[in-house]
Amino acid sequence: MKFLRSLACTATLLTGHAAAAAGFHDHLGLQLWSLRDQTKVSTTGALDLAVGFGFTEVETAGTGNLSVADFARELSARHLMAVAAHTGYEALQNDLPKAIADAKALGAKTIICPWIPHDREKGLSVADAHRVAADFNAWGEACRAAGLQFGWHPHGFEFVADAHGDTPFAVIARETKPDLVCFELDVFWVFHAGQDPVKLLQQYPGRWRFLHVKDIRKGAVTGLSTGSAPPTDKVAVGDGQIDWPAVFDAAAKAGVTHSFIEDEGVQPLKDIPASLRYLKTLKP
Known part of the structure; x- marks a missing residue:
């Protein structure tokens, strides 16, 4: 995006924490x-609207009322690159x-599975996670x-521990092959579940190849491993916790190579530009 490229150009002049903080602008x-x-x-x-906000990269979530071919043509016509595609x-x-x-x-290079079906009342079990890991590897x-x-x-409900202290997230992370399965960290959902996104990235x-910025x-x-939250809890980036x-x-x-703003709040047309303004001025 045009107004972020100037920040990316200065990244080589920065060192340490500052360089790392500025790097995400290249692929936001x-x-x-x-x-x-x-x-x-x-x-x-x-x-x-996506073009008007200044984006050149997107992550898809379906193709609306268009066929895949027509949607691809509309992306190309707007010089939008589909980096990844969410697929159920x-x-x-x-x-x-x-x-x-x-x-x-x-034109997407990555398929992301955004949700694991499970019983909302019982949650996702460790036994389920073994099956899911096998599917993901295949x-x-x-x-x-x-x-x-x-x-x-992950959406947060994967962090509920069983009687032995194991979690579906840990099982899937342990049993999937790193060369076959990468992860996308949704900062909102892991924080909502009571996890520390920084520690997860470090662990x-x-x-982790992709980041949802929310x-x-x-x-x-917080501390709710439900995978659901009121839309009013989702605010412009920089306005929250x-x-x-x-x-x-x-x-x-x-x-992480690519970050995507994902706005699930009540006023995305206002909050997306607000998020961009905050991210543009982010300093170490």
């Missing part, structure tokens, strides 16, 4: 789920070849054979 995109309501009105109109667990399970073909048609192998990368986006270096309201209750310089510093050291 938008998760198009942020414009889900606008997409319902007009898919192309939502893409126009069931879609991957039911027709993996189609999911791979769709991602390639969009899908990662197929993606690699097709020239793509496969990744997973699994090389596994802040949580000051005073919002997250220590963003520390997060970006840890992300750079952990190997």
Whole structure:
């Protein structure tokens, strides 16, 4: 994005923490789920909004009312690059070849599974996690054979420990192969679940490749591994509880290559520009 490129150009002049904090500007995109309501009105109109905000990189979440081919053409017409594509667990399970073909048609280099289906009352069990890890490895192998990368986006409910202190997240992280399965850290959801995003980045270096940049309201209750929260708890980046310089510093050291603003709040057309203004002026 134009107004962020000037900051990226100065990154080589910075050292230590400052260099790490500035690096994310090179690949700061938008998760198009942020414009889900606008997409319902007009898919192309939502893409126009993304361009108007200054984005050149996006992460897809479906293709609105357009076919994959038509959506890809609309992205190209606006010089928007689909870095990654969110694809549902069931879609991957039911027709993996189609999911791979769709991602390639969009120009995405990575398929991200954004949600693991589970019983909302019982939660995701460690036993479930063993099965999920096996699926992820198989899908990662197929993606690699097709020239793509496969990744997973935890939502917070994966951090509930069983009687032995093990968690579904730990099982999946332990049993998936690093060369087949990368991770996307949603800062809001891990913080909401009572986890420290900086420590998670440090604990699994090389596994985290993508970051969802989303802040949580000051005073919002945390420690809830539910994978759901009121939209009012999701605020513009910089207005909430997250220590963003520390997060970006840890992300750079952990190997994160792309960051995406994902706005799930009540006023994305106001908060996305506000988030960008904050990130543009972020100093170490």
